[in-house]
Amino acid sequence: MTLLFERLKRDAAAEWDAYVHHEFVRDLGDGTLPKPAFQHYLVQDYLFLIEFARAYAIALYKAPSLTEMRKASAGIQAILDETSLHLRLCASWGLDAAAVEATPEARATIAYTRFVQEAGLRGDILDILIALSPCVVGYAEIGAELAQTGQGLDGTNPYADWIHEYAGSGYQAVAQASLEQIERLAGDYLTEARYPRLLATFRHAVRLEADFWQMGLSLAD
Amino acid sequence: MTLLFERLKRDAAAEWDAYVHHEFVRDLGDGTLPKPAFQHYLVQDYLFLIEFARAYAIALYKAPSLTEMRKASAGIQAILDETSLHLRLCASWGLDAAAVEATPEARATIAYTRFVQEAGLRGDILDILIALSPCVVGYAEIGAELAQTGQGLDGTNPYADWIHEYAGSGYQAVAQASLEQIERLAGDYLTEARYPRLLATFRHAVRLEADFWQMGLSLAD
Amino acid sequence: MTLLFERLKRDAAAEWDAYVHHEFVRDLGDGTLPKPAFQHYLVQDYLFLIEFARAYAIALYKAPSLTEMRKASAGIQAILDETSLHLRLCASWGLDAAAVEATPEARATIAYTRFVQEAGLRGDILDILIALSPCVVGYAEIGAELAQTGQGLDGTNPYADWIHEYAGSGYQAVAQASLEQIERLAGDYLTEARYPRLLATFRHAVRLEADFWQMGLSLAD
Amino acid sequence: MTLLFERLKRDAAAEWDAYVHHEFVRDLGDGTLPKPAFQHYLVQDYLFLIEFARAYAIALYKAPSLTEMRKASAGIQAILDETSLHLRLCASWGLDAAAVEATPEARATIAYTRFVQEAGLRGDILDILIALSPCVVGYAEIGAELAQTGQGLDGTNPYADWIHEYAGSGYQAVAQASLEQIERLAGDYLTEARYPRLLATFRHAVRLEADFWQMGLSLAD
Numbered sequence: 001m002t003l004l005f006e007r008l009k010r011d012a013a014a015e016w017d018a019y020v021h022h023e024f025v026r027d028l029g030d031g032t033l034p035k036p037a038f039q040h041y042l043v044q045d046y047l048f049l050i051e052f053a054r055a056y057a058i059a060l061y062k063a064p065s066l067t068e069m070r071k072a073s074a075g076i077q078a079i080l081d082e083t084s085l086h087l088r089l090c091a092s093w094g095l096d097a098a099a100v101e102a103t104p105e106a107r108a109t110i111a112y113t114r115f116v117q118e119a120g121l122r123g124d125i126l127d128i129l130i131a132l133s134p135c136v137v138g139y140a141e142i143g144a145e146l147a148q149t150g151q152g153l154d155g156t157n158p159y160a161d162w163i164h165e166y167a168g169s170g171y172q173a174v175a176q177a178s179l180e181q182i183e184r185l186a187g188d189y190l191t192e193a194r195y196p197r198l199l200a201t202f203r204h205a206v207r208l209e210a211d212f213w214q215m216g217l218s219l220a221d
Numbered sequence: 222m223t224l225l226f227e228r229l230k231r232d233a234a235a236e237w238d239a240y241v242h243h244e245f246v247r248d249l250g251d252g253t254l255p256k257p258a259f260q261h262y263l264v265q266d267y268l269f270l271i272e273f274a275r276a277y278a279i280a281l282y283k284a285p286s287l288t289e290m291r292k293a294s295a296g297i298q299a300i301l302d303e304t305s306l307h308l309r310l311c312a313s314w315g316l317d318a319a320a321v322e323a324t325p326e327a328r329a330t331i332a333y334t335r336f337v338q339e340a341g342l343r344g345d346i347l348d349i350l351i352a353l354s355p356c357v358v359g360y361a362e363i364g365a366e367l368a369q370t371g372q373g374l375d376g377t378n379p380y381a382d383w384i385h386e387y388a389g390s391g392y393q394a395v396a397q398a399s400l401e402q403i404e405r406l407a408g409d410y411l412t413e414a415r416y417p418r419l420l421a422t423f424r425h426a427v428r429l430e431a432d433f434w435q436m437g438l439s440l441a442d
Numbered sequence: 443m444t445l446l447f448e449r450l451k452r453d454a455a456a457e458w459d460a461y462v463h464h465e466f467v468r469d470l471g472d473g474t475l476p477k478p479a480f481q482h483y484l485v486q487d488y489l490f491l492i493e494f495a496r497a498y499a500i501a502l503y504k505a506p507s508l509t510e511m512r513k514a515s516a517g518i519q520a521i522l523d524e525t526s527l528h529l530r531l532c533a534s535w536g537l538d539a540a541a542v543e544a545t546p547e548a549r550a551t552i553a554y555t556r557f558v559q560e561a562g563l564r565g566d567i568l569d570i571l572i573a574l575s576p577c578v579v580g581y582a583e584i585g586a587e588l589a590q591t592g593q594g595l596d597g598t599n600p601y602a603d604w605i606h607e608y609a610g611s612g613y614q615a616v617a618q619a620s621l622e623q624i625e626r627l628a629g630d631y632l633t634e635a636r637y638p639r640l641l642a643t644f645r646h647a648v649r650l651e652a653d654f655w656q657m658g659l660s661l662a663d
Numbered sequence: 664m665t666l667l668f669e670r671l672k673r674d675a676a677a678e679w680d681a682y683v684h685h686e687f688v689r690d691l692g693d694g695t696l697p698k699p700a701f702q703h704y705l706v707q708d709y710l711f712l713i714e715f716a717r718a719y720a721i722a723l724y725k726a727p728s729l730t731e732m733r734k735a736s737a738g739i740q741a742i743l744d745e746t747s748l749h750l751r752l753c754a755s756w757g758l759d760a761a762a763v764e765a766t767p768e769a770r771a772t773i774a775y776t777r778f779v780q781e782a783g784l785r786g787d788i789l790d791i792l793i794a795l796s797p798c799v800v801g802y803a804e805i806g807a808e809l810a811q812t813g814q815g816l817d818g819t820n821p822y823a824d825w826i827h828e829y830a831g832s833g834y835q836a837v838a839q840a841s842l843e844q845i846e847r848l849a850g851d852y853l854t855e856a857r858y859p860r861l862l863a864t865f866r867h868a869v870r871l872e873a874d875f876w877q878m879g880l881s882l883a884d
Binding site: 061062064121122123124187188189190191193194197 | 282283285342343344345408409410411412414415418
Binding site: 104105107110111114115117118119121122200204207208211 | 546547549552553556557559560561563564642646649650653
């Protein structure tokens with residue numbers, strides 16, 4: 001039986017490819033991404049993570065068992081920890097936490113985070129996990145792929161730290177656990193009638209992730 | 222295939238029986254229910270309906286299609302109309318709308334209404350319809366049963382109006398439409414893994430309805 | 443004392459101006475908007491209204507009194523009625539309701555509608571009314587302004603019907619009632635500490651409305 | 664200026680007194696509470712805490728700042744830790760975690776937990792903190808009071824461990840932090856118009872807590 005996540009990725013293959021191979025990603029991999037684009041992205045990604053912690057709180061509220069509640073609680077903690085990488089990098093550019101937090105959210109940040117939260121509030125825990133998956137799983141796929149190129153983890157690549165974070169075993173395990181959670185909860189909640197709606201949710205979420213890269217590249221507000 | 226609602230009723234048969242044949246119901250049917258008990262019940266039922274309109278708003282928000290949204294919107298309107306029976310009866314006892322609305326909600330009113338609303342916010346539209354069903358469908362069953370007894374619609378029964386309301390074709394059609402909606406949405410959302418959780422929701426809701434009768438009988442606050 | 447809505451409009455004056463005088467609006471007013479742009483917009487606006495009916499259901503659920511609940515219920519009904527203008531126009535182009543409903547939501551449609559719904563679910567009824575207001579009140583302002591230009595209601599303007607709808611006394615009264623509701627609920631819920639967050643909500647919502655015009659103009663998906 | 668929590672306690676003084684000096688509490692304090700009553704209570708309190716972790720997740724989602732989000736996240740963790748006291752005690756009676764979790768929720772457990780969650784979903788973070796406060800703050804008051812009586816922490820009192828837990832500096836600090844959070848957020852969100860609704864929420868919550876003691880005493884399901 002095809003796993004739900006594989007089926008979604010296959011049925012939104014064009015959108016997925018445009019996301020994981022976006023120009024921003026390629027430029028991260030070969031180190032040619034302009035520093036202002038990366039900085040703009042990273043500040044927004046920090047704001048994004050704050051909203052993602054809220055999304056995991058929604059998942060915790062909706063979890064059907066104590067086991068899934070504990071996983072969501074760990075997710076909240078992992079996200080709040082992930083922000084320290086961001087603040088460390090921002091500090092190295094002279095931006096402190098207060099300055100980062102005072103930055104207004106860009107359209108692309110709002111668009112994806114509110115989409116995920118609303119999907120979770122309207123639906124069940126499977127809906128929110130599917131909406132989160134392009135981020136959680138996609139970053140692991142991107143990190144692993146960039147790490148395998150010649151220039152990804154090269155000492156001369158200014159973005160090697162970032163790539164290392166998401167290619168590393170810690171983050172890869174987070175993504176793998178998330179995939180297993182999706183399949184476990186699909187066993188509980190998925191019906192064939194719901195699949196088209198879940199695919200629409202997934203497709204939108206993947207596009208919103210690609211828009212997030214584009215926001216970085218264009219320095220869009 | 223057994224219909225979902227029939228299966229739930231069978232698996233919570235003892236609770237269902239205790240609800241639809243509660244002493245309050247029997248005393249309504251033979252006209253022996255003390256008037257203060259009925260008045261206490263009816264004022265609380267008015268407050269209950271206001272919260273039920275909110276529950277239908279949650280169902281509308283969660284509806285998977287425009288068709289189901291329109292049905293929920295009609296539900297909101299039907300409930301707001303149903304309150305006019307209550308206000309008419311209360312007015313005949315010298316209680317105006319302002320006095321009724323200023324009455325504090327009894328524990329039993331809060332218990333059932335918040336349970337239904339929370340079930341809907343946590344879950345999907347099927348969860349909230351199941352939580353609502355002891356009320357929507359149960360009142361139709363009770364109304365029909367009481368109307369068939371010798372004293373139910375008898376001119377000497379002071380509660381004949383109430384019985385007539387729920388035994389009447391208008392309300393019976395509302396309940397029938399609700400049953401069809403449950404089965405239609407079960408076809409969309411139900412998995413066998415979810416059934417025990419839906420049964421727990423249903424069982425709690427049925428008990429909370431029986432507690433509501435008891436609140437009337439005991440004049441409990 | 444400055445009314446809340448006036449204060450928000452003043453503090454987001456640049457964004458408000460960019461929204462109500464967007465190129466799409468100007469081209470509607472003088473009749474030069476390309477028909478495909480209008481058609482693309484109108485199909486998306488239909489999908490948008492379906493989501494707005496959900497937003498009003500959230501407002502109904504959150505309403506602090508039966509009076510405000512009834513107003514939200516009327517809002518749901520008004521929106522579902524407003525869609526008939528859309529379907530009538532779409533039908534005249536050979537698009538039936540099924541075709542319209544099967545159209546995927548564009549990014550801009552999702553962005554604004556989910557933002558509004560999430561603002562309402564996270565916050566209180568004042569948050570959702572503020573998030574809705576650029577649409578509800580803005581369309582009335584735009585309609586009235588376009589109707590006053592020489593070409594707005596001119597028989598040769600292919601968009602005269604649309605302008606007439608929003609300039610008409612029916613819609614103007616809806617917008618006026620919405621403004622009064624905002625001020626009434628501000629009297630209940632507004633604190634000065636909340637104002638910056640409400641302004642951020644308003645500003646985002648206004649920008650998302652301008653993006654919606656742009657989506658029409660660019661035929662964006 | 665009177666603090667919000669003090670004002671609520673004063674305006675619901677009778678209900679507060681009936682809660683903190685409930686027969687169950689007195690019998691805990693002098694060690695005369697029948698063991699089955701305590702065991703019944705404790706198993707239900709475990710189920711209650713699982714739902715309270717969900718309530719804190721709702722508070723996290725609703726928090727207006729990263730600081731308040733981190734506090735809510737700590738609250739979730741504290742609750743999940745608090746359950747270990749319960750499981751340790753249950754294990755000493757031969758009840759393992761699986762048996763405890765398989766116990767159906769009693770009416771009183773459902774009544775209070777769903778009331779709190781729904782108050783939070785309908786309202787803002789202040790609403791949910793007020794609904795939680797009879798539990799969070801009340802247990803600290805009860806623990807401290809019982810510890811000061813001659814028999815509370817006496818080695819012969821079979822409930823000395825329980826009293827010690829809530830009288831201890833760890834729990835007292837949690838309650839104090841919660842009080843400070845309420846006053847901090849009242850500074851942000853409270854209007855005089857909202858006070859009567861907050862008082863109604865508080866009063867209901869206090870009564871539901873007293874009902875929870877009564878459930879233990881009566882071994883009610």
